[in-house]
Amino acid sequence: DAGVTQSPTHLIKTRGQQVTLRCSPKSGHDTVSWYQQALGQGPQFIFQYYEEEERQRGNFPDRFSGHQFPNYSSELNVNALLLGDSALYLCASSLNLGQGRKAFFGQGTRLTVV
Template identity: 90%
Template sequence: DAGVTQSPTHLIKTRGQQVTLRCSPKSGHDTVSWYQQALGQGPQFIFQYYEEEERQRGNFPDRFSGHQFPNYSSELNVNALLLGDSALYLCASSLPGVGNSPLHFGNGTRLTVT
């Protein structure tokens, strides 16, 4: 039973560039959420996708966008990269429903912006 998988594991980009990160949810899960974890801090919620639509969004600018595909996998896109976007980006999946499903996280993509 595969868990949450993310690719790539590491990425180095230059300021102003665009990046796409990918996530496949745990088998049986159809809800995907993305988190940003800066060094030394806890993860911060970016957004959640369910039924191919963005359902909830955290306090992140429009430069952060996403997509969910019919097979429940998801992409996170970040445009016009800033140095401050350097972080570990975590994808999590869960069962549908309200408030009763633990989150399962992938191993993350470490993004460095130079």
């Protein structure tokens, strides 16, 4: 898990605002997945990026969008924030070498919406 970096580590936003979270994957990894982890719950898959395209999406509204850059880093954007968006947002990087490759997680961004 060393090598996946996320920024910022903590963030407080107001309802209705927009937020951008950033992730740099582990060196050599080309696939980035984003997860939302509410308190006391397991991580929930938001979406995955590979070759700068969204490859798969979980059950999250269109307010959640993302981007992957040529250097494989990624951003997660959330518009029109709701109180329920408060959670730990985790970025995981992996290699696109087939199904089920282990994921390396960053330390996460703790988002609080007030």
